[in-house]
Amino acid sequence: MQDLYSERKGQILAVKDLPTLPTVLDEVTQLLEDEQASPEQIAKVISCDQVLSAKVLKMVNSPIYGFPRRINTVQHALVLLGLNVIRGLIISTSVFEIMTESMVGLWEHSVGCAMACNHIAKNLDLKDPEEYAVTGLLHDLGKVVFSVQLPETKQSLEERVKGEDLSFLQAEKQELGFGHDRINAWLADHWNLPLNIREGLAYHHRPLSAQYYPVVAHVVHVGDFLARVLEIGSGGDDRLPRLERGSLQALGLKFSRLAKVIDAMSKDLFDLTGLTPTTAS
Amino acid sequence: MVLAKPITRDNGMVLMAEGTELNRSGLDRLHRLGIGHLVVEGEPVDLSDDSTGLSCAKRLERLGYLFRGYEDDAWMLTVKAFFEAYFRKRGIQRGEIDSDKFEKGC
Numbered sequence: 001m002q003d004l005y006s007e008r009k010g011q012i013l014a015v016k017d018l019p020t021l022p023t024v025l026d027e028v029t030q031l032l033e034d035e036q037a038s039p040e041q042i043a044k045v046i047s048c049d050q051v052l053s054a055k056v057l058k059m060v061n062s063p064i065y066g067f068p069r070r071i072n073t074v075q076h077a078l079v080l081l082g083l084n085v086i087r088g089l090i091i092s093t094s095v096f097e098i099m100t101e102s103m104v105g106l107w108e109h110s111v112g113c114a115m116a117c118n119h120i121a122k123n124l125d126l127k128d129p130e131e132y133a134v135t136g137l138l139h140d141l142g143k144v145v146f147s148v149q150l151p152e153t154k155q156s157l158e159e160r161v162k163g164e165d166l167s168f169l170q171a172e173k174q175e176l177g178f179g180h181d182r183i184n185a186w187l188a189d190h191w192n193l194p195l196n197i198r199e200g201l202a203y204h205h206r207p208l209s210a211q212y213y214p215v216v217a218h219v220v221h222v223g224d225f226l227a228r229v230l231e232i233g234s235g236g237d238d239r240l241p242r243l244e245r246g247s248l249q250a251l252g253l254k255f256s257r258l259a260k261v262i263d264a265m266s267k268d269l270f271d272l273t274g275l276t277p278t279t280a281s
Numbered sequence: 282m283v284l285a286k287p288i289t290r291d292n293g294m295v296l297m298a299e300g301t302e303l304n305r306s307g308l309d310r311l312h313r314l315g316i317g318h319l320v321v322e323g324e325p326v327d328l329s330d331d332s333t334g335l336s337c338a339k340r341l342e343r344l345g346y347l348f349r350g351y352e353d354d355a356w357m358l359t360v361k362a363f364f365e366a367y368f369r370k371r372g373i374q375r376g377e378i379d380s381d382k383f384e385k386g387c
Contacts, residue, residue: 229347229364231335240347245356255363262367 024049043075055093063268064114081130088134108233116223119264135200136223142183161237168236218247286320337372
């Protein structure tokens with residue numbers, strides 16, 4: 001069993017072979033480890049890849065973030081959003097670019113979750129709401145990478161979801177022995193993502209178990225639930241995950257505040273139409 | 282749907298240029314500015330729905346299906362009741378749901 005687990009983990013983490021992952025990502029990750037590197041240097045590296053820059057700026061200027069003025073340069077985006085958010089955008093747009101038609105719904109669901117996380121964080125006056133949004137955008141990345149790396153398993157998993165009316169997570173656990181939340185943790189380590197984003201990715205289905213940044217896990221958990229109730233895209237199944245009461249309590253998010261979050265999301269939903277991970281829209 | 286003629290203030294200042302792609306938030310902004318009418322070209326935007334294409338009435342109908350499996354879970358039934366009340370209220374506000382019908386027990 002352990003051998004099978006290791007084998008599947010190895011197959012999934014062969015993610016560096018994905019054709020759409022830009023070399024810029026490695027360069028940016030390396031620069032991150034260099035304490036001498038300046039934001040200007042990092043912006044310059046990203047800007048060298050024009051297609052990638054366009055994709056990042058398109059996301060930065062989307063209703064997910066809702067900035068009142070257009071952001072035209074990567075450097076400006078870096079200053080406003082921080083490197084963690086920009087790296088998250090590079091990863092999400094690049095990985096989702098290889099998605100098949102069947103995964104379009106997952107992209108839409110991820111965008112919906114990102115928008116929900118942004119509005120929840122803003123409603124609660126949390127610092128750096130953009131980091132919550134990008135964590136929401138990445139929260140199902142494990143599903144995309146797994147689907148691309150293990151396509152045969154994905155097919156039998158989808159049959160289980162439909163045939164047995166299971167959630168995607170339940171089917172993953174039955175088929176693989178682990179869920180996309182575990183894959184998220186591997187990917188976060190693989191790309192050296194900061195711990196707050198890692199916690200949101202790894203614990204969005206078990207937010208009460210998050211140790212270091214439980215607030216991020218709670219926000220993504222609630223954001224994922226809202227995106228599902230509002231049926232923005234598809235998370236791979238049409239079963240609602242159980243909403244943890246402890247998450248609402250931990251965040252101080254009463255139903256009256258939740259209603260305001262949904263109101264804010266509803267206004268932005270229309271503007272999300274046509275937002276894709278590619279430069280063309 | 283794009284703006285066929287620019288929207289200007291009385292003093293001639295352009296609020297929105299000709300050719301601007303109209304979306305819901307843009308139309309809401311114009312409404313708040315007191316713009317009563319505009320000239321457009323292209324297909325009309327349905328303001329009762331968002332990008333998911335679901336009205337509040339439709340969402341209300343879907344809740345039973347979405348919350349299946351939680352029939353014995355008191356907390357999730359409370360969550361469901363919140364969403365029912367939310368979509369019903371917004372549906373009535375948007376004129377999608379008849380409030381009289383609701384008060385009679387629908």
